[in-house]
Amino acid sequence: MLKMTHLSKVYRTEVVETYALRDFNIDVKEGEFVAVTGPSGSGKTTFLTIAGLLETFTGGEYMLDGVDVSGLNDNARSKIRNEKIGFIFQAFNLIPDLNVFDNVEVPLRYRGMKAAERKQRIMDALERVGLASRLKHYPAELSGGQQQRVAIARALAGSPRLLLADEPTGNLDTQMARGVMELLEDIHREGATIVMVTHDPELAARAQRNVHIIDGQEVDIAEEPRFQAEQAASSHG
Amino acid sequence: MDIAPIFASLHKHRTPVALIVLEIALACAVFCNAVFIIGQRVAELGMSNAIAESHLVVISVNGSNPDTARADIPRNLAALRGIPGVTGAAVMTSIPFGQSAGVDGVSTGPDSQVHPGASRYMLGEGGPRVLGLRLLKGRFFGPGEYADSTLRGGMMPNGHVVIITQSLAQRLWPSGHALGQQLWVGSEKHYAVIGVTADVARPGSSSIGRGSAHYAVFFPLAPDPAFTQYVVRSAPQNRQRVLHAAEAKLHTLAPNMVIKGQTFAQIRDQAFTATRSMAWVLVLVCLVMLTVTAFGIVGLSSFWVRQRRRQIGIRRAIGATRANILRYFQTENFLIVSLGIALGMVLSWGVNLYLMKHYELPRLPWHYLPVGALTLWLIGQLAALGPALHASRVPPVVATRSV
Numbered sequence A: 001m002l003k004m005t006h007l008s009k010v011y012r013t014e015v016v017e018t019y020a021l022r023d024f025n026i027d028v029k030e031g032e033f034v035a036v037t038g039p040s041g042s043g044k045t046t047f048l049t050i051a052g053l054l055e056t057f058t059g060g061e062y063m064l065d066g067v068d069v070s071g072l073n074d075n076a077r078s079k080i081r082n083e084k085i086g087f088i089f090q091a092f093n094l095i096p097d098l099n100v101f102d103n104v105e106v107p108l109r110y111r112g113m114k115a116a117e118r119k120q121r122i123m124d125a126l127e128r129v130g131l132a133s134r135l136k137h138y139p140a141e142l143s144g145g146q147q148q149r150v151a152i153a154r155a156l157a158g159s160p161r162l163l164l165a166d167e168p169t170g171n172l173d174t175q176m177a178r179g180v181m182e183l184l185e186d187i188h189r190e191g192a193t194i195v196m197v198t199h200d201p202e203l204a205a206r207a208q209r210n211v212h213i214i215d216g217q218e219v220d221i222a223e224e225p226r227f228q229a230e231q232a233a234s235s236h237g
Numbered sequence B: 001m002d003i004a005p006i007f008a009s010l011h012k013h014r015t016p017v018a019l020i021v022l023e024i025a026l027a028c029a030v031f032c033n034a035v036f037i038i039g040q041r042v043a044e045l046g047m048s049n050a051i052a053e054s055h056l057v058v059i060s061v062n063g064s065n066p067d068t069a070r071a072d073i074p075r076n077l078a079a080l081r082g083i084p085g086v087t088g089a090a091v092m093t094s095i096p097f098g099q100s101a102g103v104d105g106v107s108t109g110p111d112s113q114v115h116p117g118a119s120r121y122m123l124g125e126g127g128p129r130v131l132g133l134r135l136l137k138g139r140f141f142g143p144g145e146y147a148d149s150t151l152r153g154g155m156m157p158n159g160h161v162v163i164i165t166q167s168l169a170q171r172l173w174p175s176g177h178a179l180g181q182q183l184w185v186g187s188e189k190h191y192a193v194i195g196v197t198a199d200v201a202r203p204g205s206s207s208i209g210r211g212s213a214h215y216a217v218f219f220p221l222a223p224d225p226a227f228t229q230y231v232v233r234s235a236p237q238n239r240q241r242v243l244h245a246a247e248a249k250l251h252t253l254a255p256n257m258v259i260k261g262q263t264f265a266q267i268r269d270q271a272f273t274a275t276r277s278m279a280w281v282l283v284l285v286c287l288v289m290l291t292v293t294a295f296g297i298v299g300l301s302s303f304w305v306r307q308r309r310r311q312i313g314i315r316r317a318i319g320a321t322r323a324n325i326l327r328y329f330q331t332e333n334f335l336i337v338s339l340g341i342a343l344g345m346v347l348s349w350g351v352n353l354y355l356m357k358h359y360e361l362p363r364l365p366w367h368y369l370p371v372g373a374l375t376l377w378l379i380g381q382l383a384a385l386g387p388a389l390h391a392s393r394v395p396p397v398v399a400t401r402s403v
């Protein structure tokens, strides 16, 4: 589903070049639930933004669903983001001017879907996340957990094959985090591929597979002596 | 583009939206009315005046000796006619667009309820032909009618015939039988209408643009000190030369008089100075108004794009193309401008009502409204384009990076 080989990402500023990813390799199979962990600044978000076609990369190769994405233009990338990928962000990223219903509708409108189908999908998705009764609420009128569930509904409504989540529970308390995690597990059981970045070892442990990133490179947990220390540091920091 | 969510979003920012809508409405109202008035002024510049304008020069002569004036006039005219290229010369008390020799309330009888003001033109013999008056009905004055008509102490000629303009004839005798009727001036004097001419403009510029702009009465008059205008006719290409020669000739004949010559074109030009500057001022007002509005839109749009940078990134992240973002902001602008135009139409109408009441302006024809609307839509779209392009270049990664 998602395969990166020797991928690198360099951020160039006037003074420095930062290798956010360096010779990075990952292969996520269709239907997998992968948790990505690693210390702060190690390149997790960078990996996710490249995986989600939000950013381009500097070197290497990235095949998404069998397609080499490096040759795609901006419109094609937008279309893939819209149709194949669902995003869940740490900061929820709802549009504050729009109510719950309208927020979930945004990606469907970009898909040019008919109003009746949009409505059906929006209601189904909100039903899934247990917020069907809050259609007219604005993001500011919802709790953090509810906002994140709206964001999940927005990602779900388009029936994406790949769900990318960047610390989806990072802004939530334990109880709400658990609810969100259960939701993701449900979605995974129904066949979606999920890649989730998390700092929480407990959540990471619930994924099928863990990928650990240190300094922009994927490391094998078993062979990495620093792992225990990193993990402990990041979960406290 | 789907407008419902854009409306929803605008609704959340009512105050700035309301302000810019008001600005657009005001611009729309001012623009529609200003364009209308400019159009009217421009039309006035082409105001008809059925005399041979391009053939005429006018020498105004002031300070003549009243005792010798009657004898001087034939002498002066003979001298002017002797100038090479001159095809005619005559005297008048006043000329179209020039200084007025008086306005009279005229009517069809002492009991008539209709007595419009009409300008008084008194002509010396040969005047109609020199001016090039176009007779529509009846006849010009005969030599006896000039000789019979004198001022003799009064303001009004004591002759018995007049020629009137078509507009005035129409106003007084709408059924069209002016010829042979008596034209009353005040409640005592009356004259037989012996001719109707095509419309000749009144002296001065105060009647320009009004329905009464061509209300004029021509009286024949024997040589009289009241004659101050020598009208000299020549082919258009000889005008300048004839003008200088005529001035020089009159100067030698009457060294004590104040002599001032102008081509008729100059006289007309001066009469429309105010009209022209009014039109230019309004053009300037429109430009300033539209520029201010455009900058208002640019400012607000830029501000909103900056404010919604993250939201744009989110939209991009969940599938919006650059074109979608561009269209979003252009559509938003279209909606705001449309609201402004809707309000502006009502306001235009109000402004027009006010102007109609206080400045004798006609009703604003409806077609000025779509002209105003199109102009503002265009300005709005152009003004929003920069910020919208800026928005379309917000990268999707903004959704994950900025907080």
Ligand SMILES: Nc1ncnc2c1ncn2[C@@H]1O[C@H](COP(=O)(O)OP(=O)(O)OP(=O)(O)O)[C@@H](O)[C@H]1O
Binding pocket: A011, A012, A013, A018, A019, A020, A038, A039, A040, A041, A042, A043, A044, A045, A046, A047
């Ligand atoms: N736009 C950018 N310009 C320059 N450097 C960047 C940019 N974005 C990220 N980086 C750098 O790339 C590296 C990886 O950043 P990234 O955000 O991927 O880390 P992360 O693993 O997600 O960290 P965290 O756990 O704190 O979210 C960091 O050193 C960061 O400073």
Ligand SMILES: [Mg+2]
Binding pocket: A044, A045, A046, A166
């Ligand atoms: Mg991160």
